[in-house]
Amino acid sequence: MKKVLILYYSQSGQLKNVLDHFIAPLQEDSTLQCEYKEIKPGKPFPYPWKFYEFFDTFPESVYMDGCEVESLDLDEEYDLIILGYTVWFLSPSLPITGFLQSEQAKKLLHNKPVITVIACRDMWLIAQEKMKSLLREAGARHTDNVVLTDQGKSIYTFVTTPRWMLTGKKDAFWFFPKAGVARNEIQDAARFGKRLCTTLARDDETKHKPMLKGLNAVNVQGKLIATEQIAHRSFLIWSKLIKKAGAPGSAPRKVVITIYAFFLLILVLTIVPINIIIRKLLYPFRRKHIKKAVNYYEQPSGK
Numbered sequence: 001m002k003k004v005l006i007l008y009y010s011q012s013g014q015l016k017n018v019l020d021h022f023i024a025p026l027q028e029d030s031t032l033q034c035e036y037k038e039i040k041p042g043k044p045f046p047y048p049w050k051f052y053e054f055f056d057t058f059p060e061s062v063y064m065d066g067c068e069v070e071s072l073d074l075d076e077e078y079d080l081i082i083l084g085y086t087v088w089f090l091s092p093s094l095p096i097t098g099f100l101q102s103e104q105a106k107k108l109l110h111n112k113p114v115i116t117v118i119a120c121r122d123m124w125l126i127a128q129e130k131m132k133s134l135l136r137e138a139g140a141r142h143t144d145n146v147v148l149t150d151q152g153k154s155i156y157t158f159v160t161t162p163r164w165m166l167t168g169k170k171d172a173f174w175f176f177p178k179a180g181v182a183r184n185e186i187q188d189a190a191r192f193g194k195r196l197c198t199t200l201a202r203d204d205e206t207k208h209k210p211m212l213k214g215l216n217a218v219n220v221q222g223k224l225i226a227t228e229q230i231a232h233r234s235f236l237i238w239s240k241l242i243k244k245a246g247a248p249g250s251a252p253r254k255v256v257i258t259i260y261a262f263f264l265l266i267l268v269l270t271i272v273p274i275n276i277i278i279r280k281l282l283y284p285f286r287r288k289h290i291k292k293a294v295n296y297y298e299q300p301s302g303k
Contacts, residue, residue, distance in 0.1 A: 002031065003079050004032055004035070004196075005078040005080070006081075006082045007083050007099070008036075008037075008083070008117075009096050015084050015119045018181065019189075021186055021189040022117060022146070023193050024190050024193055025193035025196070026196060032197070032200065035075070037072050039070075039096060040070045041067050041068065041069050045057070047165075050166075051166065052249075056248050056257065058235075058257075060094060061091045062091055063236075063243075064097050064130060065094075066100070067095060072104065078112060081113070084116075085116065087124050089235060091126070091130055092127055092130060097130075110139035111140075113140075114135055115211075115212070116145045117145075118147045118148070119181055121150045122157065122221060124147055125220070128147075128297070142300065143208075143300060144210050144211055144212040144217065147217070148189065151185075159176055161179055192212055195215060213302050218297075218301060220298050222293065222294045223290070225293050225297070242257060
């Protein structure tokens with residue numbers, strides 16, 4: 001009997017819901033044993049977030065200063081590991097980063113096939129690049145990546161996602177759609193589990209190749225690649241300024257966070273709409289470059 005370990009950290013419960021549907025076929029397979037483990041930070045993060053607590057995680061998230069996490073009660077060997085994570089400020093969440101930087105994770109993941117599963121808004125490329133780096137450092141074999149993104153258009157999620165995180169409300173309002181991944185997409189995640197039942201029966205997890213190709217596991221929006229790269233460069237600068245201002249929770253740090261929040265608001269109201277227009281105008285001239293970048297970010301599972 002093969003053993004599959006599912007690791008995750010989910011505040012709102014959405015990622016856990018995705019994983020529940022993802023592994024449902026695996027749990028029904030008598031030749032497989034699934035083990036769920038939630039990664040728990042030493043100091044729990046709030047949900048919904050308070051404003052300053054939310055932004056106080058910004059610098060450490062960007063620079064991947066992972067938080068302390070509780071040790072997990074795990075077996076020594078697993079045939080496949082499924083790692084579910086959410087994105088904080090274009091980076092893996094702090095509990096996930098903290099776990100992957102731990103000695104326990106390095107022993108657990110060494111030379112093991114790992115499938116990453118992401119549930120977030122539509123900007124996840126930089127976070128996945130950081131995740132790949134963490135997995136390499138742990139000696140893991142990254143076989144596949146699955147991404148489910150918010151149902152609303154990018155411009156809407158600038159409002160719906162922060163509202164959800166800060167209030168816990170994800171319902172539709174005014175002209176804004178409901179926040180989060182669409183229900184039918186979450187339910188349809190079972191297709192990945194069905195494929196894994198077949199590939200695990202063939203021992204494909206040992207063959208150093210993707211197992212989820214052809215299932216539309218990821219959908220890279222080429223027009224957002226440059227936007228995300230620019231945003232990350234800005235994040236690096238502001239994160240450094242906030243860290244230099246003081247320790248987490250300190251008054252000087254809150255002052256810089258307040259300035260940054262106003263900067264973000266102005267950015268969303270002015271620069272972001274202009275950037276969308278410019279991207280559309282330049283797209284025909286950058287089509288080949290964007291296609292090459294899309295092909296790269298779609299790996300290893302492709303569409």
